[in-house]
Amino acid sequence: MKGIPPAALPPPEFPPEQNQLSRRAAWVLTAIFLLLLGVPPLLDGLPGRVREFAVAAAGKGSSQPVAERLRGFDASVATAGFTDRPRQLTQQILTDFLGKGNDRVLIGQNGWLFYRPEIQALTGYGPLQPEPHSVSRDPALLDWEAPLEPIREFAAQLKERGVALWLVPVPMKPTIYPEMLGGAAVAAPVRHRDAPRLFEQLEAAGVRVIDPAPMLFEAKSAVGSEAAAPDTRLYLPDDTHWSSRGMTLTAAMLADQVKQQKWWTFSNGPEWQVRPAISAAGHGDLVDKLGLQEPDRWQLPRAEPLQVVELPEGVASAIDRASPVVVLGDSFVNIFDDAGLGFGLPGGGLSSRAGLAWHLAARLGTALDVHAVNGEGASGVRRWLGQRGETVVRSKKLVIWVIAERDLFLSRSVAKANRISWDRVSFAPDPPAAPDQPALHAGPVMVEAEAVEKSDQADPRRANYDNALYTVKYEVRKVLSGPAPAGAFEVVHWHFKKRELQPTSRIEAGRTYRLKLEPWSSHPELQPINREELGEAEPAWWAESVEAVP
Amino acid sequence: MVFTSHVFLFYFLLLSLAAYYAAPLRWRHPVLTVLSYVFYGWWSPWFVLLMGAGTVVDYYCGTLISSPGASGRRRRTGLLMSVISNLLVLGFFKYAAWGMNTASSLLEMIGVAGFAPPDFIQRIVLPVGISFYIFQSMSYCIDLYRREAPPARSLGDFACFVSLFPQLVAGPIVRYGSIADQLRGRPHSIEAFTMGVARFCLGFSKKIILADPMGVLADAAFGAGPGSLGMASAWLGIVAYAFQIYFDFSAYSDMAIGLGRMFGFRFIENFDSPYRSASLTEFWRRWHISLSTFLRDYLYIPLGGNRKGPSRTYVNLMTVMLLGGLWHGASTTFLVWGGIHGLMLALERWRGKKPLYGPLPRPLRTGLTFGVLLVSWVFFRSDNFGTASRYLGAMFLGNDGGNAAAPLLTSQLAALPNLLWLAACAIVVWLVPNSEVVLRRLTVWKVGACLAGFVISLGLMFAQGYSPFLYFQF
Incomplete structure (x- = not known):
């Protein structure tokens, strides 16, 4: 601050500008700028947008605060159709010429794609060491709860009702294939450093943690990642999920564990058959998330070898709400079953019957009580179980809860951004309250x-x-x-x-x-x-x- | 509302320009004020009430101070009312939680437990840009008291000054005296408007093309948990943050200045290629100029400046920088950041005409200055002192990369596109003239290039998303 004069009284003097624009040029350039701003709203359907804004501002009938409604309006405008083509074109150029992903997708070796939150889940603060909070952060982050206590409470609630809880954290793709992201080859699965401690604490709370990572890593090491062909690789190169092989290996491991339970008496039913099939050709979800203009230039659509489960005669479905074994899960359960996740059978319906629950049922020889909702593995599926009433829950023996491991290890700001929450679940008394639930066969x-x-x-x-x-x-x-x-x-x-x-x-x-x-x-x-x-x-x-x- | 949001760009800005230019001259300030309140209220309508109330109080205080024949006592009363009310508001929203948490920790250290700040204090939401507009509003009364600015013609003019949306939430901090003439009357021309367009587009491009990608790298490094931050990741992260904060903040200033020109205003420049400085003293003449000027005029000089001997000068420099740090946020990390800057300014002052880094060539002195800045940015960016210490340990001792996942973070940060982007940022920082110089001589090609940059940036914004400006949190 040396040599700075005291407070200046006169208004500041601005450096002279040498405008070499003609008046006409200035008008033309300004008009271009205004058109750049003005045309998109016209393409966007201005009247509808104005109505949407009026509703957001007035908030009639909404319980949300006005600021949240305006955030919703912001989000709606940000995803307007006029942004699609420039977005895709820009991403195509970035990916083609710079090999650059986006805020969701990282580009790895040999065309492999990785989901950025998985790297954050492996390298971030994690569930045991809370991410530091500072005054500049959103105070709502204080409300986000780490997974340990809600899971402990859930296990205790189940135990009180005579039900055991098994947690199956599905490893992240970089846990098994770090070398495909440019990291060095490693001798063991790459985990978050809290993983052993978290699993120990959960075991101490009565949760049995069945960790497929060592088994999957060993299976990968047996063939090597570079040589991983479609029928030997354990994860899909352009998708967040495991491959059909990774999934079936885990289903077999789980089935072996279930069969060892003393109460397991379902071994004498008809045998369930499995037949090989090829899924419809498509892109993985990470290619979609990359949002390229021409996704085929990145990777050709490809089919995944599936193992489709055939129901034995007399069995109507792999889902039986009366089964003593409940399978809760997310898209790692639904992949290869829910055709909406991209690997349906050609000409097939919504279910491909080749997902984890189907394979588990096939290996156990009996239908299971399955509830798996994409993106709801952390809380939604537990809430569903809690709402089923005391009698139903007490009739169960075991809950197998299959969940993306990344959900367990995201620090709170990233978890909140990815809409992962660990809600406490209350168990509804008997009968489940549903006063306005319409009758199943009511007419239109x-x-x-x-x-x-x-x-x-x-x-x-x-x-x-x-x-x-x-x-x-x-x-x-x-x-x-x-x-x-x-x-x-x-x-x-x-x-x-x-x-x-x-x-x-x-x-x-x-x-x-x-x-x-x-x-x-x-x-x-x-x-x-x-x-x-x-x-x-x-x-x-x-x-x-x-x-x-x- | 954020300048880089779709709603601002494609709806609000166009609507504002249309409303402003369609309004008769005498209605332009009210129109601008209403638009500014909508802009600010987009975050939370309650913030508008707070700003409105502060505006009325300061205007009233200004009237007390400047009324003809006002006694000294009356003038002092007006000044005290303004200063106290503004500092109370700032203190409540910005410092209450930190103050009570610090008090709680200190009491615990001396064995008095059980003093926990109430929950609502922890949940206070900091109104966006409060430090900026409160300083602006308060400076009006101080300048009136010092007879350095004329009183506002009306509450409407004053409300327009306080709420002026182009620079409301992140500066440049505009003092009333510097804009009073423009509020009385200012020329509007297509040439000035085009200059504003070019400056706005340049700032927008800087934010989207340079600042946001750097932010992704910095966030990855500072978001690393214990054990995951290798030495290379730490250095890449802090250099990325240094670039991010400069491009982000100077981009906001460019956009603010550009928007101001579109509405006929001229605001002071806020940046002058600060990373080219060869000392911290020089850095503060080039970085956030409106804040350093503010601190100089309202704090350093009233404390005695350099007029009361060398020791007092050092104390004054340290005091100003510590308070400057606290102005950014209520946290020990900001205090340490201010302390580092205060210490370096005092050291450089002590060395007098012999530069601190001796007879080194300028590029080396610039490099050393940048190194000191990097260390200080670690504290500025970290959420707490512990994180900052861990980060510095990773940078200088490499003692935080033990986790098996650490190489994944390094490979992500050191990916070729990221290194290319860092190199591009370095070229702009050290070799390209600053925005004001680039656009001082406006040509068709320059405006065309700015518009092209704007279009490319829009594509990038659609593809990569955008983040709010860093200085919004202050």
Whole structure:
């Protein structure tokens, strides 16, 4: 501060500018700038956007604070259609010429892709050493709870009801294949440094941790990553998930463990067969997340060898709600079963019958009580179990909880950004409360109803899954037919399919729609699909399509 | 609202320009004020009430101070009311939680346990940019008291000055005296508007092309848990952070200055290629110029500046830098950051005309200065003292990379595209003239290049996302 004069009294003097622009050039250049700003809103559908803003600002019927509604509006504008082409073109150039990924995807060796949050889960603070909090951080981060205590509490709740809990953390791709990300080859799985301690603490709390990582790493070492052919590799090169082989090896390991239980008496049923098949050709979810203009230039669509489970005669499904074994899980259970995750059978339906639960059921020779929801492995599936009532829960012997290991090891700011939360779960008394749950076989219900609140809607470009549902709360305006719900009710709709936004995703709060309602519980095939919720209670209704009432 | 958000770019900015230029001259300030309140209220409508109340209080205090024939006592009362009310607001929102936590820790150290700050204190949300607009608003009354600025013509003019959205949340800190003439009347021309467009586009490009990619690297390094930060990762992370904070903050200033020009205002420059400095003293003449000027005029000089002997000068320098550190945030790390700068300024002052780094050539002195800055940025970026110590250990001792996952972080940070980006940033930092110099002589090609940069940056923003400006948190 040496030599600085005292406070200056006169207004500051600005350096002279030498404007060498003609007036006409200035007008033209300014017009270009204004057009760059002005054309996108026109392409974006200005009237709809204005209406959306008015609803967000007024917040009629919404319980969200106005600031959150405005954040929702921000997010909606940020994913507007006019951004798609420039985004894809830019990413294509970055990837082609610089080998650069984006904020979700890292580019590894030989075309392998990695999910960035997995690196954060391996190298971040983790579950036992809390990430430091500072005044400049979002105070809401203080509310985020690390996984240890909620899992301990969940295990204790189950134990109280005579049910054992097994936790199966599915290793991250870089845990098994660090060399494909450019790291050196290693002699053991690459784990977060808290992993042994966390697993020990969970074991001490009565949770049996069945860790597939050593087995998978050994299986990889036997063939070597470079030589990993489609039928020997354990993870999909361009996807966040394991391969069919990695999954079936784990299913076999789990089945062996279950069969060793004293209470296990299901060995005499008909044998379940498995037949090889090839999935429809497609890209992994990481290619989608990369958002290239021409994904085929990055990697050609390819098929995955699957092992499809054939049901023995007399068995209707691999899911039996009365089974003493419950399988809870996320997309690592659903991959190769939920066709929406990208590896369905050619011409097949929503289920490919080649996922973890099917293989576990096949190896055990009996159907299981399975509930796996993509992206909901940490809390949603536990809540579902808790809501089933005392009698149901007490009839179980074992809960096998299969969850992406990264969810366990993300530090709180990254977990919050990735919408992972470790909620405490309450167990509902008997019978489960569902006062407005419609009868399963009720006829079609037609109503006109005003949308009053929408759940969050994930960005299809950034989601970990191809299909998503969301929830809208309505208030009945007019009953057209059937036993209509009274007052406010929640309806599940499609948000996106194959990452394509569906017409129902554009429902606007404040507008009235004509709906054909069906009971949500009558659509079990939709249950595994990612769903954004408004509250903890299960929605009552499903509507495939809606029609705006003028 | 963030300048780099879709809502701001494609809706708010165009709407603001249309509303401003469509309004009759005498309505332009009210229009600008309403737009600024919408801009600020986008974070939380409650923040607007806080800013509005502060504006009324300071305007009233200003009236007390500047009313014709006001007695000395009345003037002092007005000044005290303004200073106390502003510092109370700042203290509550910014320092209450830190103060109570620190008190709690100190009491625990002397054996008095059980004093825990209430939960609501921990959950206070810091209004965006509060340190900026509170300083601006308070400086009005101080300048009036010192008779260094004319009183505002009306509450509307004053509200427009306090809330002016182009520079509201991250500066440059504009003093009323420097803008009073412009509030009375300012020319609007297409040439000035185009200059504003070019400056805005340049700042936007700097933010998206340079600052945000550096932020990804810095976040990865500073987000590393214990055991995961190898020496190479630590150095790459801190250099990336140094580039990020400079490009991010100077980009905001460029955009603010550019937006100001679009509305007819001229704001002071805030940066002058600071990393080319060969000493910390020089650095503070080039970095966040509006803050260093503010601290000089309202703190350093009133404390006696360099007029009361060498020892007092050193104390004053240290005091100013410690308080400057605390201005950034309520944390020991900011205090240490300020302390490092205060110490270096005092040392350089003590050496007088003999430069601290001796007869070294300028590039080496610049390198050494940058090295000191890197160490200070570690404290600035870290969430607490423990993290900063661990980070410095990783940088200088390489003692934090024991985890098997550490090489993964290093391979991620040292990937070729990242090294190329770092090299590009270094070239811009040390070889390219600053924004004001580049655009001083405006040509069609320069504006065209700025617009091209804007288009490329939009594509990058769509593809890579964007992050809020770092200085919003202060």
